[in-house]
Amino acid sequence: MNSSVIGKFAENAVNFLFNHFQGGFNAFSAALGAVVKLLEDGLGAIPFVAMLVFLVAFALWRRGIAFAVFVGIALLLIHYMGLWPQTVATLALVVAATVFSLIVGVPLGIWGARNKRVEMILRSLLDFMQTMPAFVYLIPAVILFGLGRVPAVIATVVFAMPPVVRLTTLGIRQVREELLEAGRSFGSTDAQLLWKIQLPNALPSIMAGVNQTIMMSLSMVVIASMIGAGGLGEYVLSGIQRLDIGIGFEGGLGVVLLAIVLDRLTETFGVKSKKRRTVTKAGKAGTTEAAHS
Amino acid sequence: MSPNLTFAPEDVIPPGAINTAATQSVARPVAISGTDILTVRNLSKIFGPKPEVAAQLVKQGLGRDEIFKRTGNMVAVNDVSLNVKAGEIFVIMGLSGSGKSTLVRLLNRLIEPTSGQVVLEGRDIAPMSTLELREVRRKKMAMVFQSFALLPNRTVLDNISYGLEVAGMKKSERYEIARAALKRVGLGSYEKLLPGELSGGMQQRVGLARALAVNPAVLLMDEAFSALDPLIRFEMQSELLRLQKEEQRTIVFISHDIEEAIKIGGRIGIMKDGCLIQVGTPAELIQSPADDYVRDFFRHVDVSRFLKADSLLTRVERGLISGDVGAPAERYLDQLIDSGAECGYVCDEAGRYQGCVTPASLHKAGARPLREALLKDLSTVSLDTDLHELSAIALSQKHDVPVTDAAGKLAGVVSCRTILKQVMERRAA
Numbered sequence: 261m262n263s264s265v266i267g268k269f270a271e272n273a274v275n276f277l278f279n280h281f282q283g284g285f286n287a288f289s290a291a292l293g294a295v296v297k298l299l300e301d302g303l304g305a306i307p308f309v310a311m312l313v314f315l316v317a318f319a320l321w322r323r324g325i326a327f328a329v330f331v332g333i334a335l336l337l338i339h340y341m342g343l344w345p346q347t348v349a350t351l352a353l354v355v356a357a358t359v360f361s362l363i364v365g366v367p368l369g370i371w372g373a374r375n376k377r378v379e380m381i382l383r384s385l386l387d388f389m390q391t392m393p394a395f396v397y398l399i400p401a402v403i404l405f406g407l408g409r410v411p412a413v414i415a416t417v418v419f420a421m422p423p424v425v426r427l428t429t430l431g432i433r434q435v436r437e438e439l440l441e442a443g444r445s446f447g448s449t450d451a452q453l454l455w456k457i458q459l460p461n462a463l464p465s466i467m468a469g470v471n472q473t474i475m476m477s478l479s480m481v482v483i484a485s486m487i488g489a490g491g492l493g494e495y496v497l498s499g500i501q502r503l504d505i506g507i508g509f510e511g512g513l514g515v516v517l518l519a520i521v522l523d524r525l526t527e528t529f530g531v532k533s534k535k536r537r538t539v540t541k542a543g544k545a546g547t548t549e550a551a552h553s
Numbered sequence: 554m555s556p557n558l559t560f561a562p563e564d565v566i567p568p569g570a571i572n573t574a575a576t577q578s579v580a581r582p583v584a585i586s587g588t589d590i591l592t593v594r595n596l597s598k599i600f601g602p603k604p605e606v607a608a609q610l611v612k613q614g615l616g617r618d619e620i621f622k623r624t625g626n627m628v629a630v631n632d633v634s635l636n637v638k639a640g641e642i643f644v645i646m647g648l649s650g651s652g653k654s655t656l657v658r659l660l661n662r663l664i665e666p667t668s669g670q671v672v673l674e675g676r677d678i679a680p681m682s683t684l685e686l687r688e689v690r691r692k693k694m695a696m697v698f699q700s701f702a703l704l705p706n707r708t709v710l711d712n713i714s715y716g717l718e719v720a721g722m723k724k725s726e727r728y729e730i731a732r733a734a735l736k737r738v739g740l741g742s743y744e745k746l747l748p749g750e751l752s753g754g755m756q757q758r759v760g761l762a763r764a765l766a767v768n769p770a771v772l773l774m775d776e777a778f779s780a781l782d783p784l785i786r787f788e789m790q791s792e793l794l795r796l797q798k799e800e801q802r803t804i805v806f807i808s809h810d811i812e813e814a815i816k817i818g819g820r821i822g823i824m825k826d827g828c829l830i831q832v833g834t835p836a837e838l839i840q841s842p843a844d845d846y847v848r849d850f851f852r853h854v855d856v857s858r859f860l861k862a863d864s865l866l867t868r869v870e871r872g873l874i875s876g877d878v879g880a881p882a883e884r885y886l887d888q889l890i891d892s893g894a895e896c897g898y899v900c901d902e903a904g905r906y907q908g909c910v911t912p913a914s915l916h917k918a919g920a921r922p923l924r925e926a927l928l929k930d931l932s933t934v935s936l937d938t939d940l941h942e943l944s945a946i947a948l949s950q951k952h953d954v955p956v957t958d959a960a961g962k963l964a965g966v967v968s969c970r971t972i973l974k975q976v977m978e979r980r981a982a
Contacts, residue, residue, distance in 0.1 A: 441663055442702035446716035446767065447691030456719070460706045 274400045285404050292356075293410045300352035300409075308344055312336070315521070322528040334517040343492065343514045350481055350491035350518065353409065357416040357477040362470065365421045369428025369466075370454065379429060386422040394419050394480055398487050412489030416480040423472035431465025432458045471526045478519050492518070590803050591637040591660070591771055596669030598655055601626030604667045617826050629655040631827035632669070637771070640801035642793075644808055644818030645829075646850065652827040653807045657775050660805065661694045662686055674770060691720040695764035699776035701756045703748035709735065709759050710744035716767040727766075734762040737796065754785035758792070765796075772804045778813065790816050811850045823847050835859055857976045862943055863936040865975050866956045866965030872897045873963075878907055882918035882926040889915060896952050898963055899923065906933070906963040909955060933957055936964060944972055 263271070278285070303311075312335050320328035338347050372379035397418050401411035435458050443457045459466075485493025492514045499508025599607045607626035610619075617628040630652045637643045647653040658664040660671055662678060671678040673693055678686065695716060703712050710731050711718075717727035735741055738758040748756050757777060764772055778786045790813060797804075808814050814821045815835045822832040823846070831843040836859040842848040872894025874885055878901065889897040889912055897915075899907040908927030918926035932946050933955045947954050953966035 436700075436702075438698055438700045438702040439704060441658075442696070442698060442704075443715075443719075444663055445661055445690060445694070445696040445773075446719055446763075447687045447689075448719045449687065452719050456715075457704060460704070463706075 274403055278403055289405045289410045292360075292413060293408070296352060296356045296409045296413055299356055300349055303348045303352050303355075304345065308335075308339055312339075319521075319525065322525055327524060331521055334521055338514050338517055341510045341514065343495065343510065346490075346492045346495050346511075347514055347518055348491075350478070350493065350515070353413060353416065353481045353484075353489060353491060354474060354477045354522070357413050357420060357481070358470065358474050360413065360417045361421040361424050361473045361477070364417070365424035365469070365473070366428050366466065369425045369469075370432060370458075372425065372429040373432035373458075382425060382429070386425055389418055390422045394483050395486075398484065402487050407488040409489060411487055412481065412484035415484055415487070416477045419480045420473045420476035423476065424466070424469035427465045427469030427472070428462065431462030431469075434465065435461040467526070467529045470529075471523060474522050474526055475519060478515065478522065482515060588639055589636040590639040590674060591805070592670075592672040593633055593635045593637075593660070594670040594672070596630060596633045596656070596659055596671060597628070597667045598630040598652075598659055598664060599626050599628050599667045608667065628827050630659060630666075633824075633827075633829045635822055635829060635832060637803060637805060638819075639803050641819040642797065642804040642806055642817050644806045644814040644821045645824060646808055646811065646814050646821055647824030648809060651824040653809075653824050654775055655827075656824065657696075657773050657805060657807050660771075660773060661690055661696060663696075691716060691767065693770045694773060695767045695769040696773040696775065697757070697760045697764050697777040699780050701748070701753075701760045701780070703756055703759055703763075705747065705749055707747070708744065709740070709746050709748065709751070712748060712759055713763045713766050715763060720767075731762070731766050734766040735759075737765065737799075738762045738792065752785075753781050754789060757781060757789060761793075761796075770803065772802050774804060774806045776807050776809065779808070779810065786813070793817060811854055815854065823850065836861070840864065856979045857940055860940040860975060860979070861936065862934055862938040862954075862956045862967055863964070865940070865943065865967050865971055866936075867968070867971055868965045869898055869963060874899045874910070875902070875904075876923060877901070878924040878927075879922050881920045882910070882915045882923045883920060885910070885923060886912060886915045896928075898955060898966075899927065900963060904963075905961040906955060906957050909952060911952075928952070931955070934967075935959075940972070940976070943967060944969075947972060 306314075312332065315335060316328050316332045319331040338344055368382060372382045394415075397415035398411070401415040405411035405414060439457055439461065440453060443453045448456065481489055481491065482493035482496055485491065485497045492511050495511035496508055496515070499505070499511055597608065597611075599611075601607060601624065603624055604626060607620050607624050607628060610624065611628060611631060615623075617631070621627055633656060635643070645653045645656060655664055659666045659669075660678075662671075662681075666679050669679065673689065676689075678689060681689065704715065707715070710728060713734055714722075714727040714731035717730060722730075732741075732744065735744055738761050740755060740758050740762070743751065743755065743759075748759060751759065757780075760777070764774075778789045781789060793804075794817060796802075806814075806817060808818075818835065820832060820834055821838060822829050823838070823843075824830070825846050831838060831847050838847055839851050839854075839856045839859050842851070871892045872889060874888065874897040876885060876899065878899065885897065885899075889910070895911065897910045899910060901907055907924070909931050910923070910926045910928065914926045914928060915923075931950055931952055931954075934943060934946060934957075936956060936958055938946075938956075943954065947967060947969045953968040955966050956964045958964045
């Protein structure tokens with residue numbers, strides 16, 4: 261099977277990058293690899309019980325008792341299946357990919373919100389990135405970065421970044437015009453407008469993007485196991501290779517449980533913390549209001 | 554601008570007088586109460602693809618609908634000139650679409666003017682650099698918005714100190730000022746709440762406190778109370794007047810509510826289709842509206858409260874007695890009886906009003922001097938006595954109320970009948 265001119269072009273482009281910037285890619289690869297390794301080792305060094313207690317407590321704080329119980333059961337189940345090390349490895353990859361997506365995606369999103377033309381270009385680029393089958397990214401990633409965690413993270417970032425860019429742009433665009441007017445009328449600089457008004461008010465939308473990015477990285481990390489990402493994906497992959505239903509199911513279940521925990525926890529950061537405040541302050545507000553009316 | 558529009562002469566500078574006015578306001582950079590602190594000259598804003606073309610058409614005298622049809626440009630504010638005096642509340646009134654909200658945004662350049670000047674304390678804001686403009690916005694002008702425009706993620710205190718924060722003031726200092734501002738608008742204990750937890754009226758108090766915190770030379774209020782329900786709106790208007798009594802501020806207040814304008818405004822400027830068509834006190838606008846548009850604003854207003862003696866009096870045609878108060882009273886008796894008037898109004902040789910006599914009092918005084926025939930229990934009022942006071946006096950005495958001008962001459966008399974007639978007439982209009 262041979263590719264046409266278009267395919268040749270893509271191939272040449274990747275080869276060009278490989279031939280001319282190999283040094284740069286190697287350095288970047290090493291740096292990224294070190295970060296991911298540090299993350300994995302760091303998370304791996306935490307004993308299971310400590311992690312369990314921390315996550316359950318965190319779940320209790322963010323969502324309440326029911327979800328805390330669920331997190332406890334999910335983690336114990338993963339541990340019981342003997343998949344804890346793999347889960348930690350996957351978690352490390354997801355965290356690394358998400359952080360990189362944010363580092364690249366949020367500024368791009370801000371740029372897109374400020375400039376219509378940039379937004380148009382970004383939009384077509386993001387559509388392309390999102391709809392291109394995820395497997396395709398694995399090929400250039402392997403050529404440029406070899407096998408292992410680094411190309412997995414890179415491929416994941418490319419696949420999972422679009423929501424954070426889109427929702428950052430959307431969030432900033434949705435900040436009410438009169439808030440910007442108020443900001444300007446009090447003499448804000450553009451940077452003050454961004455940091456004090458636009459970003460804080462776009463935060464719920466940005467956090468929704470982060471949530472989606474995490475979910476997409478999780479699905480990509482499994483696919484990326486084909487190029488040596490390790491973790492739960494590798495377990496699933498071995499299930500496929502051996503046609504072992506049991507291994508495949510257990511690995512898959514691990515991914516599902518991790519996904520639910522991450523999703524529900526990050527989701528809570530999208531909603532304003534106002535609701536919790538209102539409950540504590542309502543009594544006071546009521547009494548003072550009465551005094552003034 | 555059509556040439557037949559009338560302006561109160563002191564409020565709007567005719568184009569020829571621009572130079573002298575400019576040198577005057579530059580010569581007094583520090584605002585003293587009563588002097589012009591903000592001067593707007595020939596300010597225009599044209600939205601659209603080709604403002605220059607539209608500006609040419611405006612000069613040719615085309616209407617703004619016609620210009621929009623031909624060029625797609627919208628003349629939002631058209632050649633507006635006005636002066637705002639230090640310490641006054643200047644209300645800009647107009648229907649929606651008359652350009653009043655655009656005008657107020659031209660003052661602090663939230664919208665860039667197409668042409669014209671905005672001179673604040675002697676400095677023209679229109680050509681300023683971004684940096685200078687930012688300084689003006691931080692220190693000289695603050696704005697209160699119709700929609701409150703409070704930052705929902707910040708506490709009340711952080712909202713109020715926003716202006717000081719962007720100006721780089723330390724946290725402890727700006728909080729101290731913000732707390733003082735919050736106390737002044739009567740919300741002292743609310744500093745830690747978020748805006749969403751406050752009612753509309755309280756939110757706008759925060760909006761007001763945020764503007765007061767920067768201690769601006771001019772406060773811009775864009776329909777600040779229009780989004781509030783009537784009772785709260787009334788309360789806020791009173792609150793503003795109370796604050797104004799505590800410390801006189803220069804306020805440019807945009808409104809579409811004539812009752813509000815009358816209540817808070819010292820002077821009112823009426824806008825129509827982007828032009829400022831008349832400026833004056835409420836009474837002036839009611840007395841001599843420039844056109845039907847202005848008159849229409851006051852249609853549903855109970856204007857009787859603006860009636861003063863000068864518009865209620867009738868001239869005295871019969872019974873005017875010019876004479877010497879030292880002369881014998883009876884000398885004037887026949888004259889008064891012949892005139893057929895019930896009372897005689899005595900003026901000295903210089904024309905100054907001395908008092909009122911009746912045939913009976915003249916008869917009673919007989920050969921004694923005329924001054925002794927003057928009725929003692931008759932009050933005289935000045936031209937600016939308002940309807941309320943005037944009615945009370947007219948009702949309490951048997952005779953018409955004499956009205957004297959500043960020079961002490963008799964301007965006319967006011968009777969209960971004329972008061973009633975005038976009030977009924979205004980009501981009917």
